[in-house]
Amino acid sequence: MSISRHELFDTLAIVARALGNGNRLELLERLAQAEAPVETLASATSLSVGNASQHLQQLRRAGLVTARREGRQMFYRLTDERIILLMGLVREVAESNLAEAERLVSRLFDDPDAEGALEPVSRDALRSALEQGAVTLLDVRPEQEFRVAHLPGAINLPMDRLDQALEVLPRDQEIVAYCRGPYCVLSHEAVQRLRALGLRVRRFQEGLPEWRAAGLPVEHEQPMMGQ
Amino acid sequence: MSISRHELFDTLAIVARALGNGNRLELLERLAQAEAPVETLASATSLSVGNASQHLQQLRRAGLVTARREGRQMFYRLTDERIILLMGLVREVAESNLAEAERLVSRLFDDPDAEGALEPVSRDALRSALEQGAVTLLDVRPEQEFRVAHLPGAINLPMDRLDQALEVLPRDQEIVAYCRGPYCVLSHEAVQRLRALGLRVRRFQEGLPEWRAAGLPVEHEQPMMGQ
DNA sequence: TTCATATTCTATTGATTGGTAGAATATTGA
DNA sequence: TCAATATTCTACCAATCAATAGAATATGAA
Numbered sequence: 001m002s003i004s005r006h007e008l009f010d011t012l013a014i015v016a017r018a019l020g021n022g023n024r025l026e027l028l029e030r031l032a033q034a035e036a037p038v039e040t041l042a043s044a045t046s047l048s049v050g051n052a053s054q055h056l057q058q059l060r061r062a063g064l065v066t067a068r069r070e071g072r073q074m075f076y077r078l079t080d081e082r083i084i085l086l087m088g089l090v091r092e093v094a095e096s097n098l099a100e101a102e103r104l105v106s107r108l109f110d111d112p113d114a115e116g117a118l119e120p121v122s123r124d125a126l127r128s129a130l131e132q133g134a135v136t137l138l139d140v141r142p143e144q145e146f147r148v149a150h151l152p153g154a155i156n157l158p159m160d161r162l163d164q165a166l167e168v169l170p171r172d173q174e175i176v177a178y179c180r181g182p183y184c185v186l187s188h189e190a191v192q193r194l195r196a197l198g199l200r201v202r203r204f205q206e207g208l209p210e211w212r213a214a215g216l217p218v219e220h221e222q223p224m225m226g227q
Numbered sequence: 228m229s230i231s232r233h234e235l236f237d238t239l240a241i242v243a244r245a246l247g248n249g250n251r252l253e254l255l256e257r258l259a260q261a262e263a264p265v266e267t268l269a270s271a272t273s274l275s276v277g278n279a280s281q282h283l284q285q286l287r288r289a290g291l292v293t294a295r296r297e298g299r300q301m302f303y304r305l306t307d308e309r310i311i312l313l314m315g316l317v318r319e320v321a322e323s324n325l326a327e328a329e330r331l332v333s334r335l336f337d338d339p340d341a342e343g344a345l346e347p348v349s350r351d352a353l354r355s356a357l358e359q360g361a362v363t364l365l366d367v368r369p370e371q372e373f374r375v376a377h378l379p380g381a382i383n384l385p386m387d388r389l390d391q392a393l394e395v396l397p398r399d400q401e402i403v404a405y406c407r408g409p410y411c412v413l414s415h416e417a418v419q420r421l422r423a424l425g426l427r428v429r430r431f432q433e434g435l436p437e438w439r440a441a442g443l444p445v446e447h448e449q450p451m452m453g454q
Numbered sequence: 455t456t457c458a459t460a461t462t463c464t465a466t467t468g469a470t471t472g473g474t475a476g477a478a479t480a481t482t483g484a
Numbered sequence: 485t486c487a488a489t490a491t492t493c494t495a496c497c498a499a500t501c502a503a504t505a506g507a508a509t510a511t512g513a514a
Binding site: 248250274275277278281282285296298299300 | 473
C-alpha cells in the first residue's frame, strides 16, 4: 500500500532537483518570457551552447520544458505556466527565510530607496488600482516583446526612448512601470530615470509572465487586423 | 549591476536543492502537520536518527525549518507556511508533467475508481459547498490531531471508530472526508469503507495543512474554556 | 552528394551529495 | 559529580552532478 510513498517523494524530488541549480533557474526565467532556441538561451545565460543544451535536457527529463524543432533550430519552452508560479514561490520563500538571498536581492539593484518610497506595487494592489483607473501602466520592455503580449491598457516606452516620457506620460497621475519579471532590471532603472524627470513612478513587483501565469488577461497587438 | 544575477539565482537554487531529495520532502510533509523532535521525524520517515538529523540540518541551512530545544529534545518546525504551498505546486507540476509521477500517484491508492466517482473535491469546490451548507465535513485523523486544529464545522471520526459512521453521519447529504494532506492515505481508506456502508462520500483533494497555508480559517478545540 | 550550421551525445574531470557508523556534545535526573 | 538520553559532528565511501572538449547527428542549402 504505502510501500511506494518513498518512490513517490523521490519522483517529486526529481522536479525540485531540476530547479536546484542557478543556471537552470536562469534558463527557466528566460523561457518564462517566450520560447527560444538553444543558442539564444545560451547567450542569455552566458553558458556555452553545449552546457546549456545539457541543462535543457535535464529540464526536459524533469518534465519542465518541451522542445520543438523548427528547421535546424530546436525551440524550447515551458511545459506549464505554473512553473512560473513555482519559481516565484521559491523566490518568496528564499527571500523571507534566507538572510543571504535577501541581501543579494536588495544589492542587485544598489537600492537608494531612502524612505521605502521605491516600495514596489503588488499584483493585487495593481489590479485594484487599474480597476479604479487610478494609475497609468508603463511597459518598458522592447517594442517587439510588447507587441507579443502586454498588460491591459499598458503604454509601451522602451528604455531607449525613455527621454520621450514627458510627452507621453501624465505628470498628475501615478505611474506603475513593469518589465519581464521580478529580477528584470529594466523597470528599476526606468523608475529612477523617470523620477529624476519629476514623475511619480513606482515599480510593479512582478512582471508579465507572473501576471499571465496567475490567469489574468493580457493584450496582444494585432499587426494586421483591427481588433 | 547585474553582476550578481548569477549569485542571486545560485542562492535561490539553494532552496530548490533542499527540496530535491525524497527524504527531505517526506520530512517536510511530516513537519507540515506539526512540529516534532528528531526521533519522531526519523521514525515517520524510516530514516536513522543520525541521517534524519543530517537532512534537517540541510533544511535548516536552506532556511526551510527552524529548531527549538525543549529539555533534551530538539523540536523542528517549518519556518513558513508557504513551504506547504511550495510543495503543493511541486506536486502539481510533477503530476501533470511527469508521466511517472502520475502513474505513482494513482498506484499509491490502488484505485478502483471505476467511473471517476472517486474524483476528489478541490479546495475551491469545498469552500463553496461549505458556504451553501451542502456537505458534511468529516475529519478522519486521530482525535488528538483534530483537537489541535480542524476545518470549520468538521466532525471528527478517527479511522478506528469508523464503524460508528451510520450513527453520526447523514445518509442523505454528501460527505467530504479529509486528513493530513494529498498523500495521506487515511481519507482514501475511509472513503472506501464508508461507501461500502452506503454513504455518499468523496475525498478532499488536499488536507488541513494546505487549507491553513492558503490562509483559510481553522477551528481549535478549547479544552478548558468555552470558545 | 557535399557542406555548413545547430544541437546533442560521449567521455572525462573535479566537486558535491547521501548514507553509515562511531565519536563528541548538551541536557536532565540520580 | 555521574550516568542516561537526544542530537549533532566527523570521517569515510559510493554515487551523482556540473563543466568542458570533441565526436556524432540532423537539417537545409549549394
